[in-house]
Amino acid sequence: MEARTKRRVRDPAATRETILEAASNLLAKDGPEGISLSAVAHLAAVNRGTAYQHFETRERLIEATVQWVSDKLFRAVFGDPDTLGERRIEEVDPAAMTERLCDFAMDNPDLCRVWLQQVLASPEPQQDPFWREYAGSFSRFAKSRMAEPGIDSEVLSVVNLAGAFFWPILARAHAVTPRQRLELSRRFSHEILRFSLFGTMRAEAFPEIAARVQPDEGADRN
Template sequence: MEARTRRRVRDPIATRETILEAASNLLAKDGLEGVSLSAVAHLAAVNRGTAYQHFETREKLIEATIQWVSDKLFRAVFGDPETIGDRRVEEVDTAALTDRLCDFAMENPEICRVWLQQVLASPDPSQDPFWREYAGSLQRFADTKLAMPGIDAEVFSVMNLAGVFFWPIFARAHAANEEERNALTKRFSHEILRLSMYGSMNASRFPEVAARLAAEDGAA
């Protein structure tokens, strides 16, 4: 009898995690339209009443799922959020950080794209922990002498993340196995670093473009 009673005891934290994981899978598979509390409850193998206890509405479930994905991203790329305040931008291993971001995107391509679309469409993207740290770290970098002048950290963040999260579409379509996908991930990570380090245009060959950029930077 005691053992049977123990089996009935539920862990609310574990149940919530199971529901969020199921919701993230549905988001990745079917987009926002495919997410409902009943569908998530079915996939998570919990009854609808339990799902409603944790999330009163579909909107709250989607919001919590996006936050859940953001936390996964944060931990995969930056580490423990509790210690992130100790990190100085001058000490960041940019190459390793880029590799971690590209690896996570390749393993979780659909949910990363859903997350990015939701965050960019939100009234205040800075409310999202991962976006806040990613764009914020680029801004802190731009404010140091380590950076070239004139970096627009917000635009740069969108460009980088859009590329990182959409590259897996190409990689998965053109890779026959995991080894080839890993090679394509490394190619992308390499190009992100190369563009960050060297850019793509030889300024001496494009004096008019260089003059335009200098004028726009001066007017900003």
């Protein structure tokens, strides 16, 4: 009697996750130009037809991969998006949030930089969940009594993310062990917090510059 071949149970959700993880590796390595359905299928060890079943075009695959990375960022920095409503700014711990962001960037430097480039170049960055929450946090902070007047929250969001995502280039070039990388991550988060609290230039030493950046009465950029 012939032995019956045991059929492998298909799990579409797991297959999709495998494809997106492979695509994220190619995105981090070669940017969007390095992504094709054939290359991703090969890396994910699935046939090309299966990849096409999940993503009909290369463009949809790239879009889904950027969203997948955004979800990873969101969960690392803010927690489960399904259980997170709009938080009161007083409930946000900026030190802990900054440290989580820097730690994720240190572990995923190439992926973070490509993600940021894709989101900022998109027609509607606000469609990205992580960007919406991150920039939204700064916008709510800028309108609160805890903030200095005249903050451009969009510019500040880009500056912070760009710094956090590019610092690992130096850090990973000079750090060998995970402990050393963690120390460098903490150095960056510490400086970002110090800069946010105190800045670098004393206004009385630069009166002309101080006058230039003094916010107009009633102005609201956010």
